[in-house]
Amino acid sequence: MFRWIKLFGDQYLGFWILGLMLFVVQEIPYIIMPLFKMESNPIMNMQETSMVLEICEKVLGSCCIFLMTFVVQRDVSVFSIGVGVNKLGFICAIAVLLLNFFGWGLYFTGHQSIFVMMFFIVLMPPLYYICIGLWRKNWLLLITGSAFIIIHFIHVLGNLKA
Numbered sequence: 001m002f003r004w005i006k007l008f009g010d011q012y013l014g015f016w017i018l019g020l021m022l023f024v025v026q027e028i029p030y031i032i033m034p035l036f037k038m039e040s041n042p043i044m045n046m047q048e049t050s051m052v053l054e055i056c057e058k059v060l061g062s063c064c065i066f067l068m069t070f071v072v073q074r075d076v077s078v079f080s081i082g083v084g085v086n087k088l089g090f091i092c093a094i095a096v097l098l099l100n101f102f103g104w105g106l107y108f109t110g111h112q113s114i115f116v117m118m119f120f121i122v123l124m125p126p127l128y129y130i131c132i133g134l135w136r137k138n139w140l141l142l143i144t145g146s147a148f149i150i151i152h153f154i155h156v157l158g159n160l161k162a
Contacts, residue, residue, distance in 0.1 A: 001072055010074040011140070018079055019069035019132075026097065026128055029104035036108045043107070043117060046159040053155035060148035064129040067141040076136060089134030096131055100124035114160060122156045123149065 003012040033044070048054055076082075081090045103120020106112075126149035133142030 001077065003072055003074065007071065011138070012072050012074060013070060014072035016069055016072050016136075022093075022132060023065050023068060026100070026125055029101065029108075033108075038108065039110065040112060042112055042160065043121060043156075046156070047162050049158045049162045050155060053151060053158065056151045057148070057155045060144060060151055061126075063144045064126070064141060064148055067138060067144055068129060068132055068136075071138050071140055073137050082135065086135050086137065089131050089136070093128055093131035093135055096124050096128045100128065114157075117160065118153065118157060122153055126152050 001014060001016050001018075003014040005013040007013055033041075081087050099120060103116055103124065106116050107121060126145050129145035130142055130149065133139065133145055
């Protein structure tokens with residue numbers, strides 16, 4: 001883990017390779033999607049209903065990835081689970097990722113209800129970023145992820161209902 005510029009408190013602009021790897025792991029369903037021959041794929045074929053929400057969603061999602069990868073804490077190693085609330089954040093991040101993968105399994109096998117898509121596929125990625133923010137004491141990620149979960153949910157629900 002590299003620390004370059006102090007931002008505030010014990011937060012630094014730096015580079016956390018594990019942050020990048022955690023992002024890639026969360027993207028595995030999109031990477032393997034072409035291997036599945038699905039009769040329908042509503043998530044990938046949604047009609048856009050709000051350009052403003054689309055832009056906000058993309059900006060917030062990109063900020064989450066940036067903050068997860070490039071904001072590091074002074075006293076935390078490349079990988080440490082931590083204690084207390086940090087350990088809770090780590091455990092929750094793993095649980096959320098597993099729920100997300102479970103939802104994708106349902107989706108790939110044709111279970112594409114609004115509930116499955118909204119709960120497992122839409123809510124879990126931003127919640128994953130929030131949990132990682134909690135785990136790593138990355139308060140900017142936690143706050144940005146909290147805004148992202150709201151915008152992402154509203155935006156995708158609006159698109160699916162259109």
